[in-house]
Amino acid sequence: MRNISDIIEDYLKGILDENHQAVEIKRSEIAERFQCVPSQINYVIKTRFTVEKGYIVESKRGGGGYIRISRVQHRKDSDMISEVMELIHPRVSQTKAIDILARLVDYEIITAREGKLMESVIDRDVLAFPLPLRDEVRTRIMTAMLFTLKYKC
Template identity: 75%
Template sequence: MRNISDIIEEYLKNILDEDHQKTIEIKRSEIADQFQCVPSQINYVIKTRFTVEKGYIVESKRGGGGYIRISRIEHKKDSDMIEEIMDMVQPKVSQTAAFDVITRLLESEIITNREAKIIQSIIDREVLAFPLPLRDEVRSRIMTALLFTLKYKS
């Protein structure tokens, strides 16, 4: 069974998909009322599901006329996106951020679901059983090598 965070995420992504500008503005309280949840639940969804690693930029304005603006990062070429991600994962990257990058690659159809699962298993903290920060540095090197290969694949 899906939880409320999954439902809110899907709702916001559907709105983004329908918008030709790839940007939406929402009022946190209105979305919270619509889903009968507390406004902090909306904050949680936006903070965890709409990150730069996943390909989104979030801006917010507080106050009475406040809003939250969510924009999908668009690139003309896959290679531009991959290059941006390579910069993001260096010189170290956490497992959470790396998994978000993998999700972004999957959603952009640069990798398959099977490839995503293989990559996740390789960079998992249980496999990279090194102390921090070495673990995040090794994960970064693996991700960089992977991204380099994806950028120049034929």
């Protein structure tokens, strides 16, 4: 059974798919629609709509307030890869790295199989170094793979 966070995420992504650019929501309206507390909406937005996953979130507080979620748009795959390379420096956690790989799969820059291979190489069990060295090594490995994707394909 799916949890409420997954359902809310799918709903918001569905609206984004229809609009292609951005969606503006009122937190209280979405909470009411899914019969949950508004903080649940905050949690979904904070964890599921991150820069690493390819989203920009803006909010305006107050009576007429809203939350705007938009997808980062790139003209070329190489632009997205460049952005990702900047995001991971000087170090990247495993969670953020996996989010980035999922984004590359979603945008069909890499296949799901390639994503799984890349994910296996940057896993904390493979990179058995203490922090922050582990995150720095992960960044170096990812940078090398992304550089190859950007310039060698």
